[in-house]
Each structure stands twice: as C-alpha cells, then as structure tokens.
Amino acid sequence: MTAPDTSCSPADNPRLGLRERKKIKTREAIRSATYALVEEQGYDATTIEQIAERAEVSPSTVFRYFPTKEDIVLTDEYDPLIMEELRARPADEPWPDSLRYVMHRAVQLGMKEPLRVSRLRTRLMVEVPAVRSRMMESMSATGRMLCQAIGERTGRDPQSLEVRVYAMSLVGGLMETSMYWAEHAHEGDFDALLDRTLDVIGYGLPPENH
C-alpha cells in the first residue's frame, strides 16, 4: 500500500488498534472512491476494478468489505439507532407520537453526512434499478425490526399478520417519500414531507387536498 497515510483525522477514535483504524480507512476509501467515480461517469459505467484502483486496494478487497456493488453506495443502516431511540421513548407515549418523533430523529441523524452524498444516494435510488432493489431489500429488514419494536411497545405478537402488514406498509410509504423527494430535485423540507406521509398512513387519504 503506497498511499501516504498522513491524514489521520483529528479526533479519530484513538482507542482502536492500528488494524481496526486501517479497516475503517479502507472502508471509507472505497466509499468515497465510488461516490467520486459514480458522479463522474455514472453508476453502471463504474466498475469494481476502477473503484479498487482509485481506492488503492485490490478488487478482492472491495468485495471483502461490501458484498455487492450496490451496498457500497447504500448507507449502513439506521435500524439499530431507530430501535434505540424507540426504546428510549416514555412507555406511556401513544405509539403514533413515538413513531413520528423517532422518524424525524432518524432524518436528522441521516443528514449528518454531506448533502452531496445523501442526494447522490437518493438519486441513484430513483435512477438505478439495482440500487433501488437493494434498498427495498434492506427496508424489508427494517420492517422486521419495526415489527419487533411494535411488539415491545404494544404487547402484540410481532409475528402476527396485522403487525407485519402495518410495518411493511409504513416502510413502503417512507420509501416512496424518499423517492418523491429525490424526483423533485430534493427541494423543500424533508421533515414536512415526512409529516404528510405519517398522516396518510395514520389517518388514511385525506378527503380532499385541493
């Protein structure tokens, strides 16, 4: 590895061994190499070999870090975070309120990374079927986690059809919201969209909106 390993970010967790730190670095190198290349040439035109080359690792290493090409551009899930926040809500808070709070919080956290990246990601979701697919896959995992949470909160069987349907319809609605946002050039406030989404899911289609 001939890369100058000069830049070790200021407050980079110094507790970790050199090995762990290098792994994190490699992961980030692959990610940012991918983002750059995709912005330059588009997703399909970008091959793993190019990514490997720019990240200064071998193609095999790329696959060791990410099981598929799509996974490189997708975030590491917020799922655990959501669960945590959800469990932290007061037990007597009505479920819809908890849900709304936590979803807004998730968006907040999601905005931590550079805007460029989250926009690229949602754009790819809309434009590249493979990425969208992978995203949907991961949302079905989110659905299962939500079932769990709902079970804990409401004392219901998380495996029941009702809970599962509710969770998946929620997840489907949220996915659509992201796509809507991306398709409308990311204009406006995502939080506002989120509220409208949760209203539809909670109360059904409003009688008229025009």
Place this chain on the structure above:
Amino acid sequence: MTAPDTSCSPADNPRLGLRERKKIKTREAIRSATYALVEEQGYDATTIEQIAERAEVSPSTVFRYFPTKEDIVLTDEYDPLIMEELRARPADEPWPDSLRYVMHRAVQLGMKEPLRVSRLRTRLMVEVPAVRSRMMESMSATGRMLCQAIGERTGRDPQSLEVRVYAMSLVGGLMETSMYWAEHAHEGDFDALLDRTLDVIGYGLPPENH
C-alpha cells in the same frame, strides 16, 4: 427445433399466425423448463444454460424472452387486469369497497394457474433475495398504476405525495401478506388474510387482537 409440435392446446387462439403461436409456445417452454429445474435443484443451482437446454432453445433466446432470470419465474403482471376491473366498478362505490372487491378478484384470477406454480413462486419470493427484489421492483410499478387508478376514482392528483404514499403502503402491505402466506406453508384461505390486511391499512392497527 426438433420438438414434436403435436400438442396445440384445444382452444388455442387460432386467429394468430404461426409465428405468434410459436412465440407463445417458446415462452411457455422456457417457463416450465425453469419451474421443473428449480423444483429439482433449487433456484441458484439452475443456470440459464440448463434452462435453454431443457426448453430446446439457445441461451440467447432465453434472454430474448426474459430480461433476467428472475423474470422467468415471476408472473406476467395482473396490473392491466386490476386496472380494468377497477374501472368497471360503479362510480359511486366507495373507494375502499372497490379496492377490496378488486383485490379479491385479482387473487381469484391469480389462482387460475396450477397451485404448484403459485406456491413455488411465493416460496422463491421468501427464499431467494434476487427474486424478492425483482418482485418488489414490479410492485413499485403496480404502485404507480394504482396511483393512476386512485386519481381517476377520486379526482386527486395521482402524482401527489399523499396518493403515492397511500399506494405504496398498500402495495407494501400486500407484499407482506403474500410472504406471510408463503412462510406459513400456504395454509388457510388467502382471501381471509387479504381482508385482514385491508382492514389494517384502512383502519390502522386494531386496538387489541388477543
């Protein structure tokens, strides 16, 4: 093509030219070859080459008929049928009633093919991520179509966030219902599950179900 072209099903639309008839036959040959092989060896172990061989066509031909391997095991959509049925409902019928009626009808029509096949399909949906993914993709197309229908029925903007979210949450819920059914060994009445699903989506999670 050395296959004995003896069996031209009884009432096989005789209006079509020989060319069209052959195309339909080839399509079906590829499909049933795939079903058979997948039942014998599993989905991943079944290659396009094997499928081509058993269907007595070349691999190139397989790809001419189906863009991806997953598409071979997935049904040709009911989407147009659903739209048609939906448009045929009386204009003054409340939307939830129309929806419920049409969904039951779609299930009815979907059961036309041999049980073996529809079970295999749902099983693959649960077990093979690629198939599930592809299915979700196609359901997002269904979602767009539903938006259209809802627009026609309710006079709403089919592009609005509200309609889109509603449609996708519906579609997500229905997908989960299929998976639930498959995971429970296809036992019981799908119609009953469908009713429970539509209740959840229409009225929210019932207060208690135990």
Place this chain on the structure above:
DNA sequence: CTAGATTTTGAGAGTTACTTTCATTTCATG
C-alpha cells in the same frame, strides 16, 4: 409456388459482478 423482404434464432465472443483459493504481507503479542 416461388422470390424476396422480414423476423426469429443460434453461435460465439465479450463484459462484469462476484466467488474461491492460496501464498504473502501486515499487525498483535509474549
């Protein structure tokens, strides 16, 4: 029925994502 236009097919070579294996290097630890 034949000749020519059109469509469908098959053969083959090429691309690329992903897998697997194994030898080499890099880090951790006593």
Place this chain on the structure above:
DNA sequence: CATGAAATGAAAGTAACTCTCAAAATCTAG
C-alpha cells in the same frame, strides 16, 4: 524478535447478461 492471527493481493473460475452477425423460419407478392 518470534510466533500466531488476521488482512491482503493475485489469479483463475462461474454465471448472468450483451452484442454482433449469419443462417433459418415465416410472411407476402406476384
């Protein structure tokens, strides 16, 4: 420093898909 464990790279392999082009099957006029 030495020894073991983990990370890496090189290389060969698989299989889904794409493209191109020539041969074969079907359709249509005359």
